[in-house]
Amino acid sequence: LCLLHGRRYKVWHSSYQLTRYMPRDAEVLLTVHDLNFIYEKPLAKQRKYLRRLQRNVDRASRIVAISDFTRRDLLNHADVGGRRVDVVYNGCTLYAGSLVRPAEMPDRPFIFTVGTVLPKKNFHVLPCLLAGNDFELLIAGIRSGYEQQIMDEARRWGVADRVKVLGPVDEAVKHWYLANCLAFAFPSVAEGFGLPVIEAMAYGKPVFLSDHTCLPEIGGDMAYYFNHDFDPEAMQREFASGLDDYAGGGKRPEDIKAYARSFTWDKAAQQYWAIYREMSRR
Numbered sequence: 001l002c003l004l005h006g007r008r009y010k011v012w013h014s015s016y017q018l019t020r021y022m023p024r025d026a027e028v029l030l031t032v033h034d035l036n037f038i039y040e041k042p043l044a045k046q047r048k049y050l051r052r053l054q055r056n057v058d059r060a061s062r063i064v065a066i067s068d069f070t071r072r073d074l075l076n077h078a079d080v081g082g083r084r085v086d087v088v089y090n091g092c093t094l095y096a097g098s099l100v101r102p103a104e105m106p107d108r109p110f111i112f113t114v115g116t117v118l119p120k121k122n123f124h125v126l127p128c129l130l131a132g133n134d135f136e137l138l139i140a141g142i143r144s145g146y147e148q149q150i151m152d153e154a155r156r157w158g159v160a161d162r163v164k165v166l167g168p169v170d171e172a173v174k175h176w177y178l179a180n181c182l183a184f185a186f187p188s189v190a191e192g193f194g195l196p197v198i199e200a201m202a203y204g205k206p207v208f209l210s211d212h213t214c215l216p217e218i219g220g221d222m223a224y225y226f227n228h229d230f231d232p233e234a235m236q237r238e239f240a241s242g243l244d245d246y247a248g249g250g251k252r253p254e255d256i257k258a259y260a261r262s263f264t265w266d267k268a269a270q271q272y273w274a275i276y277r278e279m280s281r282r
Contacts, residue, residue: 034192
């Protein structure tokens with residue numbers, strides 16, 4: 001995105017943090033989404049991606065991070081050279097399409113989660129939540145091989161028949177699951193923002209999150225949190241307590257929905273526009 005000044009770009013916005021192209025004769029705004037590669041990749045790839053990010057930071061006039069956690073991560077791992085780093089939260093477009101029932105309908109109350117099925121999503125800590133109840137756990141997302149660890153954990157808890165790794169689902173089916181789940185669980189340990197959290201909250205659902213990375217910042221007071229070390233017995237208590245609190249009106253569906261509606265692209269656009277205008281005056 002750019003602001004034109006005569007025939008030249010006055011402000012250039014790069015929304016891809018590792019872009020290989022930036023103009024030489026414009027003020028550059030760089031949006032940084034996450035530094036998850038620091039936590040996920042081997043050391044050689046960490047260094048490679050960090051070099052590319054640093055090159056773009058060096059070229060930027062100003063930087064936006066999509067969460068305060070990402071901002072702090074950037075300050076810890078890159079040299080911003082005194083550049084201003086603002087936080088602009090992503091918006092969440094509320095789903096307006098129809099809901100499509102899945103081919104395999106759950107036949108009991110279910111916990112839902114969604115995301116590429118990778119170790120950073122930490123889904124293998126969730127099967128313990130099925131002990132002592134009749135719930136199901138449904139996990140939607142592209143498989144990677146990590147699902148084997150999830151099912152190993154499910155077998156360890158004796159609940160493998162109630163854990164289903166669904167693979168990818170389309171938006172209409174995903175939103176059916178979000179609208180009909182007992183609760184949404186997202187124990188990720190590497191996120192820049194965590195959009196599925198807001199998508200679940202848009203349905204007024206009780207949301208259970210890890211207290212890692214940006215999730216406490218995004219979930220705020222409208223979410224429930226698992227203990228930092230994912231101790232399974234503590235997680236079971238936290239989950240049961242959260243469901244009881246939700247049922248008793250401790251977090252009301254209408255308040256959760258209102259919180260989700262506060263994450264809008266209109267708000268993000270207004271914040272970006274203010275930054276563009278400031279940069280264009282230089």
